[in-house]
Amino acid sequence: MSTTEVYAIRKNGEVTLFKENPNSFRWSPVIWSELEERHLPPFRPSFIPDYIPDSEIESYAGHKPMRHGPDDLKEVWNLFHTDKLSVTERWVLGSTYDHVIVLKEDFPSLIEAYRSFFNKDNGSSLLELADIYEEMKEDDEIIGIAWSISQIQNPWMSVEWVDSTHPEYDEWEADEEGDSPIEVPYNITYKDNPKHWVLSKKIVEEEYVQK
Template structure:
């Protein structure tokens, strides 16, 4: 069974795995299905109408934050994590059954309590390629993605 992997971003920019939650279907797919119903946008066959609502006035800020955490290559920096965790808890109150409470606990214990960590990111489904490992140009071995050296990531923030 696949998992949702949670990664911390070290002060030096390296991305390292800090935890995982069981059953990846309780992650992004669960969130998309619930928000799709809330906003009458998209369906299991095509969630793109829902994704397009992110950062629009039609979507609540907290829902936009939760939705962003499911997107590829997104990172949330330390200053935005408390607001993100609040959005996780708000979503869970309305839609129990996701892995968001477990993800929040990992973030609190492994990232917020570690002075060497400056952010968080995810691999929503462990059975797909991990964007947070890159091939070293020197020896062609896998090494941690580094947010200071690579540019494929983007920073999630509240816009509206």
């Protein structure tokens, strides 16, 4: 079973795994489905004839079609850049984006959004994740949060090339120059080709920016 991975950003900038929460389908897919229900028209799969009105799609299909896959889900993800979402919804949706981080100054807003997104506990992981964020807020060594899921390649690891003097050197992985690759935690202070972006109160409450 996949997990939602919550990463801590340390004072030195390194991003390291903090905790895992069971079943990642209880996180981002639940958020996307809920926002689809709230803000988008019924999804029309290609097999639905044009003469079927939106109000009869579910009856015709025998189930309620939902948006799945990157192409269809772009409609949900792009809601962030509209005025349809509340501040709470923008915090929660924004936290599911690739390579996003939230810095400690905005932990209270993130936590409140996760606690209030749903009116009641519905089996999602949002309340459990909010508890993890609370724990991180109290840790003086942590300056930010990042996310991933266990079924994809870890976006918070970087590759460095080392020579034979390094304890993790592997001659079987060495390139033509004799250096071998090792994985090291991504660091948000890297100046060359940074891959993260910061979800902040300013972005959530004031701006519609394309990421």
